[in-house]
Amino acid sequence: MEPPELDLSKLDAIIDRHRSGKWELIPLLQDVQETFGYVPPETIEPIADALNLFPSQVQGVVTFYSGFSLKPKGKYVCRVCRGTACHVKGGRSILRLMKQELDLEEGETSSDYQFTLETVACLGACFLAPTMMINRDYFGKLSPTKMTSVLGEYRKKGSE
Numbered sequence: 001m002e003p004p005e006l007d008l009s010k011l012d013a014i015i016d017r018h019r020s021g022k023w024e025l026i027p028l029l030q031d032v033q034e035t036f037g038y039v040p041p042e043t044i045e046p047i048a049d050a051l052n053l054f055p056s057q058v059q060g061v062v063t064f065y066s067g068f069s070l071k072p073k074g075k076y077v078c079r080v081c082r083g084t085a086c087h088v089k090g091g092r093s094i095l096r097l098m099k100q101e102l103d104l105e106e107g108e109t110s111s112d113y114q115f116t117l118e119t120v121a122c123l124g125a126c127f128l129a130p131t132m133m134i135n136r137d138y139f140g141k142l143s144p145t146k147m148t149s150v151l152g153e154y155r156k157k158g159s160e
Helices: 008-017 022-036 041-050 055-064 084-088 091-102 144-159
Strands: 076-081 115-120 132-134 137-139
Touching: 008 022, 008 041, 022 041, 022 055, 041 055, 076 091, 076 144, 084 091, 091 115, 091 144, 132 144, 137 144
Parallel strands: 076 115
Antiparallel strands: 076 132, 132 137
């Protein structure tokens, strides 16, 4: 399946909100990623032109920060914590089950662009270990049953 078609008409409005200077690069890239789900490579040059930067400078920022992606991600980005507290409380089992349930390895996106599986060093919710996020929603004190249930809810949402 092909990634969703890209509507670059939204790019001009995003750039206009951030034209005040090169310090606007990261907020502009965050807006682009929020709008498109990733930073499409074809947006690098218009962004660089608007902020009087070289395309290589924009590309450098996008590739340096793990929060940015140059590839389309799924509608639901699942991030499993690999921090110490989560590791001690069973995070490896949650990750193993998540890989099995989604039939994905870390960093992969499903062919229907519904799910992307990622791991992170820490989600900052150690008191809820083991923890995962789906998009901006946190889920903690996970067990295999709870993780499967949460995933089932997102599968239902994705088919609506």
